[in-house]
Amino acid sequence: MKNLSEASALARLQREKAALQSHIKVNYEPGARDCRVCPTPGVCCTDAHFVNVHITRLEAVAMRETLRRTPRLDDAARRAVYARARLAVERYHLRALTAAGDTYAQTYSCPLFAPGVGCLVHARAKPAPCIQHACYDNWEEMPPVRLQWRAERRVELLNEKTYGAAWAWLPTPLWLTLIDPDGDGAELARLARVWGARRTAPTTTPNNAARRAPDGKGRRRRRSLPVIAAR
Ligand code: SF4
């Protein structure tokens, strides 16, 4: 049921993400490795064998607004982000509708990572799995997956209230191309019609936290979640 304006949903989304970010920072970050002294900074964002973070339509709009407002980027740098997103979609063959129906098998190098700066949407529009992600030496100190699951469930509800059925969990670069402010919006309009016509609600499709391995044994595919660092 659509009963929320996009502006209200964006404000609520930001509050939810900020709360998760503070919770992780206070309770779990002390046990994580320090990214400032990482020998391979940003590899967790750019390793195309590893990253399969999916976001929703509302999160993509939040990213677009963050990129639009950040004083870190001039117009050329902003355009470069969308150009990197298009390149990632082509290079890694990212698709909204796959033959297997499993978009989570698609991995990519994230176009939002800027060397020397880090994540360009860190403060205001970071996806939940990225908020939880860090390298830990001990399993006991890692944040539980239920935190991400709860955050993503709330994100799903906000999307539902804002767009009805016209949204889906998709790889971040793909969403960035769909909401590119210089794009014509035709592909998003086409997909919105497809999604709007499907029988099942979008929230019955898996989010990042709910993905399970194809062996059906319940092991979660958590490429985007915290990892135990190799010693
Ligand atoms: S999360 Fe891990 S791999 Fe990524 S920058 Fe931090 S220490 Fe390095």
Ligand code: SF4
């Ligand atoms: S959104 Fe930010 S934290 Fe997440 S993979 Fe991209 S650059 Fe890294």
